[in-house]
Amino acid sequence: MRKIYRPASIFIALITFFTGCAQLASLKKPIGPMESFVPQNLEAESQDVQYVSKIESFVIILDASASMKEEYNGIVNKGHSKFAVAKDILMRMNNTLPEVEVNSAMVTFGHEFLKPLDKTFIVYELTKHSRGLLEGMLNGITIPDGCSPAGNAIKDAKNLLLTSGGQNAVILISDGEQLIGSPLKRVHDLKEMYGERVCLYTIFVGNTVEGEKELQELVRGVPCGFSVTADEIASSENMAEFVKKVFLTAIPKQVSTIDIDTDGDGVYDKDDECPDTPKGAIVDSRGCWVVKGVTFDYKKWDIKEEFNSNLGNIVDILQKNPDMSIRIEGHTDNIGSMAYNIDLSEKRARAVKDYLVGKGIQASRISTVGFGYKNPIAPNDTEAGRALNRRAEIVPIK
Structure with missing residues (x-):
């Protein structure tokens, strides 16, 4: 009898292990379409400043493990899978970020139940960023499954940034559940390699307090960065603030010589036929008193x-x-x-x-x-x- 039931016991144990890791849970059908989002136009936000990138490169790490198939219980897109919410948040970020000079890369972890537990996938390596590039890659990512080797994905990000000589950012979006691969140690390795040249930002798309704390703990391992939740940055205004803090710096706009009005009469110098009119003088379209x-x-x-x-x-x-x-x-x-x-x-x-x-x-x-x-x-x-x-x-x- 012992020989008969031992294989069965091993089989049950394996099923229990993989079920715990992969969390093969059936999901309810989403309630409705994803929420619409109108990004704030940062390029037209101010007449006095323009935004330029304060970083040379950034790497997105997206949690594509099985736990991300669960329904999201937060506010933004409640009832949809956490994975769908995570991709939507990245889309909002992507559409808010102005077309500035910056490089990007993407890494995911999870994906398949039968893959090795430490499986990660480099979606694309460091290259010149564009909205179309990131949007296309996000749309092509497969259904989430498998375990959560976040530590290995952080290691991938560290290696991807080797060709970037400037300031960098790593953006990890996850539910923080059952993260393996020693993520905190990998964060310390990131700090060891780049010091203050890398900041870590985590976006929590999850349902548990423990998961949120896990992401907050990772941020403490690097010199700069912060942790936010999907709900906190979902609005147009808050997403714009997030994008500015992570990616941008504001500089005074360089006034074109064709837009200079030296005598302050309301007519640009290029059109001013009478450039020395006194302050307060009433002029015509030629700038003449x-x-x-x-x-x-x-x-x-x-x-x-x-x-x-x-x-x-x-x-x-x-x-x-x-x-x-x-x-x-x-x-x-x-x-x-x-x-x-x-x-x-x-x-x-x-x-x-x-x-x-x-x-x-x-x-x-x-x-x-x-x-x-x-x-x-x-x-x-x-x-x-x-x-x-x-x-x-x-x-x-x-």
């Missing part, structure tokens, strides 16, 4: 009362800048002879001067000149264009 809104009727040079408030801007600037002198330039449309229009434009310039002097500005600070129709700012073939050309401009004299 104009008697805003003041145009003259045909053959007229009188200042209309409706323009008094606009002329007050010039008075105010001259009062604030007592050392400033100005030249008032008169202009006309092209109807009539040049001689006639030169005279008319001079009368318009003097009319503006007379107004300013009447408001207390010293006459010696103001000179006038008339250009007739030499310098149009609009076509003279329409009434609207001709009206714009009947104008007065102000030029500061230093």
Whole structure:
């Protein structure tokens, strides 16, 4: 009888061992589709700074063991498998990370019940990162199964980073259950090899307090990094903060020379035809100081009362800048002879001067000149264009 039942006992023991390691549990069908996620656009987050990568390389370690087939009892995508939630969190991270210069690699552990217990799989080695690369690799990962040799995956990450000479990050996403392969020792090996050049970040996608503590303990073994849960970084805002902390540094945007406005009049230098206008001056689209809104009727040079408030801007600037002198330039449309229009434009310039002097500005600070129709700012073939050309401009004299 002993010989008959011994093989059966061994068989039962093996089944018990592998069942405990692989956790071959049947799962309920997911309740519904995965939650939608709209990533925060970090590239357009601020007009003052731009984000660049603060690391040279990162390695993702994804738990693909049997325990990850269990339903996730957290908040984000509750009822789906932990493995599906883990991949979704990585997708959210991937879609939030701007297209910066950084290298990436991926390692998984687990996968198959009949594979060796220490089985890991290098999904792809260190290469230039892109959203499409990581997304494609995540979509191609097989169904989770087998044991959890997290320590061996950390060792793989250490070896993958040998070609990276800068700052690095290792991101481990797991439920923290039944991790084997001496993961804490492997973390210490990581520290021994890279020191402060590597940070470890763990993302807990699990249901047990023990599993969460296991991941937190691993982070303590390296100089930098932290541990978070899937729920804590699931929102667009929180994922953006996670991505910034792990991957990015903000630097002031370099202002293009074509976007410089030296005199602060609202017109970029490349378009500014009058680059020395004083602060507060009202300018037109060319950046030139104009008697805003003041145009003259045909053959007229009188200042209309409706323009008094606009002329007050010039008075105010001259009062604030007592050392400033100005030249008032008169202009006309092209109807009539040049001689006639030169005279008319001079009368318009003097009319503006007379107004300013009447408001207390010293006459010696103001000179006038008339250009007739030499310098149009609009076509003279329409009434609207001709009206714009009947104008007065102000030029500061230093």
